[in-house]
């Protein structure tokens with residue numbers, strides 16, 4: 577049963593005695609107009625900035641709503657010929673990535689066998705990563721590999737001592753750069769979460 581927002585307000589006024597939103601949904605009422613109205617209120621005074629979902633090569637169009645210099649909403653761009661307003665679950669969660677009080681914004685380090693996280697500077701973390709990558713690569717780099725079955729020797733120039741694992745929130749361009757960097761180091765274990 578589809579109803580307009582006005583119709584919904586009338587019904588909910590009459591049925592206010594004890595009907596919760598979940599109950600209305602159970603009765604088969606379509607709450608989409610009400611949800612859409614709440615969304616409208618949230619973005620009414622916001623500036624709409626067209627953008628592209630950062631996550632994968634599909635390149636779905638997004639609209640980012642900005643108010644007072646802050647992102648207040650991100651949704652699919654209906655004008656995009658790629659996605660026509662739709663976003664996959666990952667793209668639809670972009671707002672939660674950008675605006676999230678649980679997001680960790682400082683470097684946290686847990687030393688081997690420690691049960692505590694320590695706050696560190698970004699420079700410290702970058703130096704540590706560079707030093708450890710260099711040390712591990714120097715110790716594990718293999719120039720050639722001999723096939724034990726045939727005795728044939730091949731140039732491989734790789735290291736099996738380092739692996740790269742990209743997370744779900746690493747975007748397309750970051751994954752591209754990570755892949756380039758890792759290949760240049762001779763890393764062969766390279767993986768990332770998104771590969772649509």
Ligand code: SF4
Nearest residue numbers: 629631632636664667
């Ligand atoms: S992650 Fe989803 S929404 Fe984003 S570009 Fe890829 S398919 Fe589109």
